[in-house]
Amino acid sequence: MSVPASFRTRRLVRIRRGLTLPVVLLVLWEVSSRGGLVDARFLPSLEEVYFTAKRELIDNNLIGELGFSLFRNVVGFFIGSGLGILFATLLALSRTADALITPTFNGLKQISLLAWIPLISIWFGFGEQAKIVFVAIAAFIPVVLNTYEGMRNAPRDLIEVGHALQFTRVQRIARILVPSALPSIATGVHLGLIYSWLATVGAEYFLAVGPGVGGLIIAGRERFDMALVMVGVLILGVVGFILNRLAATVESYLLRWRATTH
Amino acid sequence: MSIISQDVSLAPAPNEVPVARRARTSINRRGFRRFAIALVLPFGLLLAWWIASNQGWLPEQILPSPAYVYSTALEMIASGEIFYHAGVSLRRVVVGFLFGALAGLKLGMAMGLSRRVDDYVRPLFLAFAQIPTLGWIPLLMLIFGIGETLKIIVIAKGALVPMTINTAAGIRGVPESFVEVGHALRFSRLQTLRLIVLPGAAPSIFTGIRYGLTHSWTALVGVELLASSEGLGYLLVWGRQMFWLDVVIVAMIAVGVIGFLMDKGLDVSEVYVQRWNDREGE
């Protein structure tokens, strides 16, 4: 199958244009840090950033630190999103639970995530669990909101079909609510993944010191080591990007049937 | 192709769950019943909390008694302390958000209106957007120190990303035919923009504002936790370090109330803008 030539040129143009700005910025960066136009403390040369990255990767076990962060992130995310789906299903299924709990939940969620830090550290102390709880909360909220919305908006006719077929509660959940809410759940899980990464960084900043990329960045700032901070920030971005792509892939895989049935 | 793979900001806003909207329908008897039922849990929890701390089941280093928190809250209201700190935080958010949102609106418009600008800017912009706002704080601290500038920049950054992406997407989403109508009516570029493109993109821009404000508010708490000598985030750190759990809880409530009010404010203005928009369209 051949791609139309015009399409291909359009793509090339986009790539060329997309690369222009980063390349220009990199050149400006290199010129200004080499030429001493900017204080090297604020803008270390590319070479220095590269060597810092290499040093951290090889001598200082950066991969290990990253592993710790990812571990927290993944564990907290699974706990938070798992509980979130269960909780939202309960709210969507039971009118009583919905009337009782949803308003309180909507009130509590207004409290910005980071404002929970002091209570969490007082309730859970300095161990790994405090960080994981924080990450789990971060994932929990968007998953609940989106799952709930998806289930509440399940098409009426489908639910009536379920009644006609005399589905049990479990069947109703498994055959109607979950499939029809799947796109919303996927959105919620995706958001949960992004928020849990933010929370992982937050936990490493504000809770007790431990290994992790967040701690590395804070240490870099304290040592006034801009190169180290940049390496850390770069890693945050790369991980964020990978998590994002991963979630998008899983999402489109889960939702692949929609394209055919609709 | 899913758009949210690019950024959080395009997914349905977390605050857009229709629950609140349903409650607004009218203050009839059903609404009142719902309201009463909704209060059962908070009051139940409050009662449980009260009993637990009264009976000494709940050590005060885990949760101080509600009476103590209440008296602290009254004290902080009477002395104006809570309003002072909330005011400082609000001022920062308003200024930072305005900078960020206006910059985002401009950038988003440029990207939405011109393929060329979009091609040049989008990849770099998205790369920057991958890094959580919290990640930027230490880097910005090195450059700008820990003063007011840092706070405004961090908050503005929080608003910039969702605002840009949603504005651009909204403008892109305006059907070509609408613009052609404008051409047929011999609208100037400015008129097309004002009368056709922007109104068409308004819902999406609003999503951007909603997200931007949420992000700004989170960023504010983050930056105040890290370096500050006033504001609600500072109050949280202060309370944490002095082991004043009552102050921590009061500060958390203040953060929640402001978050709630901003959300409601957006709801109201969204309805207002939408109405104005519809009328303008007639």
Place this chain on the structure above:
Amino acid sequence: MSLSTFTRRAALAALALTFLASPTLAEERLKINIGYAAIGLDNRPYAEGTSAATARAGEYLEKEFGNDPNIKIEWFFFKGAGPAVNEAFANNQLDFAYQGDLPSLIGRANGLKTKYLLASGARKPLYLAVAKDADIKAVAELKGKKVAYQRGTNGHLAAIKILEANGLTEKDIQVINLDSAGTVAALTSQDIDAAFGDTTLINLASKGNAKVIYTTKGDDPRFGRNAGIIGREDFINQHPEITQRIVDAFVRAAQWSSDEPNRATLFELWHKSGTPVPILEDYFSNDKLAYRNSPLIDDLLVSQYEEQGVKAKEFGLIRRDVSVEGWFEPKYLKASLEKLGLQNFWQAYGANGKPLGS
């Protein structure tokens, strides 16, 4: 039907988890968690300047329990200093800790059940450093300036006392809450005008990145700050013998840290925290090691803690009265001193600051 099966399964799983999580009862393993309200340079798990730091770096506790394979000592160092130690105590994550006066009084005021076992790092001086280009020459000139210290630590209380003596209150300055590493960064970049602290500030000044303009060293002893080894009441009641051995080990560390011939070796040992030896020499100049590293709970120490409690309330750092009565538990220290024959090794001081029994 299927729901109840689910519930049953969940209950079983929960039960299984509880069993897995609880330590196997047969072996009687005991992990003793020791906290330290500070952290070394670049977050090294070491500290300096106290007998507790000696115990850590010289592995006094580990050696004490060297023949008990079932007892494990674990140390935790806190960047969040004393306030973070309180959080850990509140969660029963620590059994013993080195902690400064203000935070342990705050913990006590909030109902943390602890006992004060022996002094360590009491009589530590505090320093005031200003940014290198700042034109501040005396404490009184701090008015309106950005001044950093770590809130809720014993340095915080000492700093307010110094301000008070110079006619200032906390409200007259802009307090920036920073830990010691954050202080170094902010003072170097001149983001702040001044900071209270100790060795990190001397170190910074020695590199020319700041100027020390005042120290409590040699000034009124009331400005000093205190610290000690605190134990969790439940642990002490459950394991009195182990507590005794812990105290023994700390006393031995204090004895070694008080012997003048060990001065050079001591600083070398504390250097594990990353603080350069010359800085430690400066920090301890003109001070007898035995004066700074005394473990005694003498009248001077008790009266100082009482006064700190009153002052903390007066400055609004503690909002309830805090009593130190019944908090000091000198019996383990007494037993150690007798066992090791050290009853007269350290000079006890009266509440008036004068040596006792001389």
